[in-house]
Amino acid sequence: MLEFFSQLTGLIEPTIKIVGLVFLVILPMVAYSVYAERRFSAILQDRVGPNRVGIPFTKVSLAGLGQPMADGLKFILKEDFTPDHVRKVYYWLAPALTMVPALLTCAVLPFGGYLKLPFVDDPFKLVIADLDVGILFVFAIASLGVYGIVLAGWASNSKYPFLGGVRSSSQMISYEISLGLSVIPILMIYGDLNLSNIVQQQHEQGWALLPITLDGFKPVVSMRDLLLLIPLFISFIIFVTSLFAETNRLPFDLPECETELVAGYHTEYSSMKFALFFLGEYAAMIIGSGFAVTLFLGGWSLPFGWGTNGEDSLFWGLVNVGTFFTKVIAFILFFIWVRWSIPRFRYDQLMRLGWVFFFEIALVNILLTAAILMLFRQG
Amino acid sequence: MAIVVKRPKLSIFEKMYLPAIGKGLLITLSHAIKILRGKKKVTMQYPEEKWDANMPEHYRGAPALVKDEQGRERCVSCQLCEFICPPRAIKIVPGEIPSDDPWAKVEKRPKEFDIDMIRCIYCGMCEEVCPEQAIYLRKDYAITGLSREEMVHDKERLYEIGGVREGLVNKWNELK
Incomplete structure (x- = not known):
């Protein structure tokens, strides 16, 4: 019995983290990134x-911050129409299958270093699940996201959703490869799959893309890090571009492609089921930005090795969380900025870019990283 | 005849694609910065800001009846506007002016004068046809109402919108 209770108290910490991160941070961020998209575009x-839209029944408009609530309410109140010609089970399953993987991957996302609360001895590690296979877990779960879209396309039993689903599956499978390969240089350099450890190393040695630490006011840069910037920068470009393709964002949004396919795979969906697809895309975008930040831009750490990892002070712990979300928000704005600047690719161009360029460049990039690491090997 | 479109020869920079993306991003960013610094303004926030001050003289808004400088109704209910009105928005019930009225010599004035603003197309035919210059298209454009009845402007409302216009037709005045 006692053991049972101790197990139960052990559940409290992860529960608080999950509820705090997913329900209080990610989901509101999803809603407000839609608003940000509309305002910024x-x-x-x-x-x-x-x-x-501001506070209802008043003239307070708050620069339209009430818009996401109104939109959400609208989606809930709309008629949830299920067409006669669909396969009901898969049709109902698909929206959940796009939202769930997107949210699942945030389990291994370190959104801060440590949080030292007063009156509590051990500092809390600010990650829901500190998995040693962090990145592999992310790829394993994120690639499930394609099932939602393919099922939606297939179960809708109609022409345009079908084309959208087919496009999406081949696009996501193609870009998963370059996405995975572009991360390998990072893993080679830090020698770790655990995302918390990768960020900790970046905190000590400077970000992957900004490998400078300050000794007083004198910048410290090693030749090895400078040379490694070349493959890391190439990796970064491939990673971000593949991320656009994975999240079906605009330069690669052929699965939706409203000019050709009506609305792509979610043509037959309405009400909250449509909203789940819509929000799943944004959730994937937020989590994807989180991983880009974690892997290449130092995660929760301040530049130049400033601050601590928050193990001993509450202040730095909170600063780190703030730093992480600032970076993520900046990255989301970048996503939006790209979406409203660059026209859509043709499908063969998309495939060519993925298979002919990114795949090969990523492979050569791994060799280049290995060569540089060989050159500066110790002992 | 098939037309052969020559593909433009791309320079190495254009073939690399990334510089072109950068250029595109900079263009949109420059627009964003201009808007954020308030250097450029495109949209008017309608109910708060209005274009009224810049409305041209010939603007055709809601048609309305006018009075002359002596407070007399200009309209003599000849019903020409009722007949010419293309969507048949105007309905006039003519009435006689009693003989003890100082303007008894005009003989007729409208007893009722309704313009259905749901039907009105703001064409200005009524203004053009009026021999007394009694009906004018004013600059009111936001004609709203919660019911069909509310959208019918009666005589009182029409004079309220129209107001007074001076020095137009003076044929009913005393000879000097």
């Missing part, structure tokens, strides 16, 4: 964007 195109 408007600014990029000389428009205004939604700036009216």
Whole structure:
């Protein structure tokens, strides 16, 4: 009995982390990234964007911050229409299958170093599951996301969703390869799959893409890190581009492609089921940005090795969390910026880019990293 | 005849694609910066900001009846506007002016004058046809209402919108 209770208290910490991260941070961020998308795209195109909705029944508009709530309410109240010609089971399963993998991967995302609470002896590690196979877990789960889209396309039993589903599956499978290969140089350099450890190393030695630490005011850079910047930069470009393809964002949004396929794989969906697809895309985008930040831009750490990992002070722990989310938000804005600047690729161009360029470049990049690591090997 | 379109020869920079993406990103960013710094303004926030001050003289808004400088109704209910109105928005019930009225010589004035603003197409035919210059298209454009009845402007409302216009037709005045 006692053992049971001690196991139960052991569940409290992860539960708080899951609820805190997923329900209080990621999901509101998903809702508000839709708002950010609309406002920022408007600014990029000389428009205004939604700036009216504020507190209901008052004239307070708060620059339109009430818009996501109103949109959510609208989606819940809309008629949830299930067409007659669909395969009901898979049709109902598909929206959940796109949202769940996107949210699952955030389990291994280190959103801060440690949090030392007053009156508690052990500092909390700010990651839901500190897995030693972190990145592999991410790839394993994230590639499940394609099932949702393929099922949606197939179960809808209609022409355009089917084409969208087919496009999506081949696109996501193609880019998964270059996505995986582009991460390998990072793993080679840090010699670890655990994302927390990778960030900790970046915290000590400078970010992967900014390998500078400050000794007083004198910058310290090693030749090895400077040379490694070349493969890391190539990796970064491939990783980010593949991320765009994986999340079906605009330069590669052929599965939706409203000019050709009506709405792609979610043509037959309405109400909250459609919203799940819509929000799943944004959730994937947020988590993807989180991983890009974690792997290449130092995760929760400040540049130049400033601050500590928060093991001994609450202040630095909170600063690290703030740093992480600032970086993620900046990255999401970058996503939006790209979406509203670059036109869509043709499908053969997309395949060519994935298979003919990125795949080979990523492979050569691994060799290049290995050569540089060989050159500066100790002992 | 098939037309052969020559593919443009791309320079190495254009073939690399990334510089072109960078250029595109910079263009959108420059727009964003201009908007954020308030250097460029495209959209008007409608109910708060209005274009009223810049409305051209010939703007055709809601049609309305006007009075002259002596407070007399200009309209003599000849019903020409009712007949010319293409969507048949105007309905006039003519009435006689009693003989003890100072303007008894005009003989007729409208008893009722309704313009259905749901039907009105703001064409300005009524203004053009009016021999008394009694009906004018004013600059009111936001005609709203919660019911069909509310959208019908009666005589009182029409004079309220129209107001007074001076020095147009003076044929009913005393000879000097």
